Amino acid sequence: MILTQCAVCAAPLGLALGKKCGRCCTRYCGPACQAQHWKEGGHDKLCKKIKRGGGAEQYHANKKYEEAVAVAAETCAEDTKGQTCYICIEVLHWKTKEGLVRGCSCRGTAGFAHVSCLAEQAKILVAEGEEYNLDHKAKNARWGRWHTCGLCEQEYHGVVACAFGWACWKTYLGRPEETQVRRMAMSLLGSGLSDAGLNLDALSVGEAELSTLLRVGASEDAILGVQNNLANTYEKLGRLESLRMRRDVYLGYVKLLGEDDERTLISANNYAASLIEAERFEEAKSLLLKAIPATQRSLGESDDLTLKMRWYYAEALCRDDGTTLDDIREAETTLEDTARIARRVLGGAHPLTAGVEFCLRDSRAALRARETPPGSLQERVEYALRASQAVLDARETPLPGSLQESP
Ligand SMILES: [Zn+2]
Ligand SMILES: [Zn+2]
Ligand SMILES: [Zn+2]
Ligand SMILES: [Zn+2]
Numbered sequence: 001m002i003l004t005q006c007a008v009c010a011a012p013l014g015l016a017l018g019k020k021c022g023r024c025c026t027r028y029c030g031p032a033c034q035a036q037h038w039k040e041g042g043h044d045k046l047c048k049k050i051k052r053g054g055g056a057e058q059y060h061a062n063k064k065y066e067e068a069v070a071v072a073a074e075t076c077a078e079d080t081k082g083q084t085c086y087i088c089i090e091v092l093h094w095k096t097k098e099g100l101v102r103g104c105s106c107r108g109t110a111g112f113a114h115v116s117c118l119a120e121q122a123k124i125l126v127a128e129g130e131e132y133n134l135d136h137k138a139k140n141a142r143w144g145r146w147h148t149c150g151l152c153e154q155e156y157h158g159v160v161a162c163a164f165g166w167a168c169w170k171t172y173l174g175r176p177e178e179t180q181v182r183r184m185a186m187s188l189l190g191s192g193l194s195d196a197g198l199n200l201d202a203l204s205v206g207e208a209e210l211s212t213l214l215r216v217g218a219s220e221d222a223i224l225g226v227q228n229n230l231a232n233t234y235e236k237l238g239r240l241e242s243l244r245m246r247r248d249v250y251l252g253y254v255k256l257l258g259e260d261d262e263r264t265l266i267s268a269n270n271y272a273a274s275l276i277e278a279e280r281f282e283e284a285k286s287l288l289l290k291a292i293p294a295t296q297r298s299l300g301e302s303d304d305l306t307l308k309m310r311w312y313y314a315e316a317l318c319r320d321d322g323t324t325l326d327d328i329r330e331a332e333t334t335l336e337d338t339a340r341i342a343r344r345v346l347g348g349a350h351p352l353t354a355g356v357e358f359c360l361r362d363s364r365a366a367l368r369a370r371e372t373p374p375g376s377l378q379e380r381v382e383y384a385l386r387a388s389q390a391v392l393d394a395r396e397t398p399l400p401g402s403l404q405e406s407p
Pocket of ligand 3: 085086087088089090093113114117
């Protein structure tokens with residue numbers, strides 16, 4: 001359940017408190033709010049419609065999906081002008097009349113599609129995987145189509161990722177609560193919301209997800225994954241517990257999976273981002289010095305995690321109080337290299353490329369300022385402010401849910 005508030009007064013109800021409308025399952029804190037909703041809130045007219053739409057949770061998800069698709073199509077409108085969907089070959093979707101999107105790293109005329117067409121493909125692929133009872137690796141690859149473009153193999157980002165989050169959640173929310181597919185759908189919704197900057201919504205989904213996992217007795221691995229994503233959301237909301245939480249998640253993964261596992265590396269990267277945010281540059285640098293070679297080994301030079309880590313390392317080098325001219329030069333070389341790879345692999349419009357290039361411009365300015373001394377404190381303070389504003393959104397790496405082998 002992600003509808004965890006009274007529909008009238010928004011009192012938090014967790015997963016079980018309050019009462020539900022007997023027909024459509026809309027939730028209330030008590031009989032007073034329910035009666036008011038019926039008499040004055042229009043529920044007498046909506047109740048049947050919500051019930052026909054599959055109940056409150058489904059109705060809500062369907063509605064949010066339509067809104068998210070409209071936002072995504074609108075945001076992409078300039079890019080998609082004059083194009084057609086590569087799946088249905090139409091401009092407007094035959095049934096929903098939605099417009100086209102492209103939120104991956106496809107270039108040129110490739111990759112334009114309707115969210116509904118792509119979602120339908122993902123749904124069919126996952127359903128076949130279940131029907132033929134494929135192994136978990138093959139199932140995971142099929143699941144990947146909910147968050148990754150099948151053409152350029154890069155993840156969807158921003159408002160497009162958010163539309164896929166709702167698409168996925170509305171498809172699987174009716175499954176029993178303990179099923180992995182439902183939990184992964186919830187997780188995808190949370191990361192899509194946060195990708196679109198809807199941090200309060202992401203927070204309530206993340207909290208619902210964590211309490212579901214704790215209740216059904218999920219594995220420690222799965223719980224750490226949700227905590228990683230919650231810590232990302234806390235950080236974006238400026239909540240102080242994020243740093244401690246990221247450290248705990250990182251240490252939890254080291255203990256559970258060792259230093260070189262991909263999930264450990266993702267959490268190391270997120271912890272480093274928090275350390276930089278807290279201006280604890282020495283700790284950030286030593287963490288990244290350990291994590292970067294491991295990431296290069298296991299994921300390769302052009303993986304976005306490698307790119308992010310090298311970017312943060314350069315940023316920590318530049319922003320540290322004791323920074324030397326050599327440090328800034330090293331940072332600049334690192335950023336130049338990272339920007340080149342990001343541009344080639346992800347394209348110039350990707351938030352990560354934009355973030356790295358922003359830092360590169362600034363480190364060049366810092367270098368010039370240094371070479372014509374003195375580089376003033378004022379300049380560095382301004383740099384730090386601009387950098388943290390511009391890059392915050394591209395920073396975090398969510399942990400995608402993945403199917404675990406059944407014990
Ligand atoms: Zn209420
Ligand atoms: Zn009702
Ligand atoms: Zn289409
Ligand atoms: Zn693509």
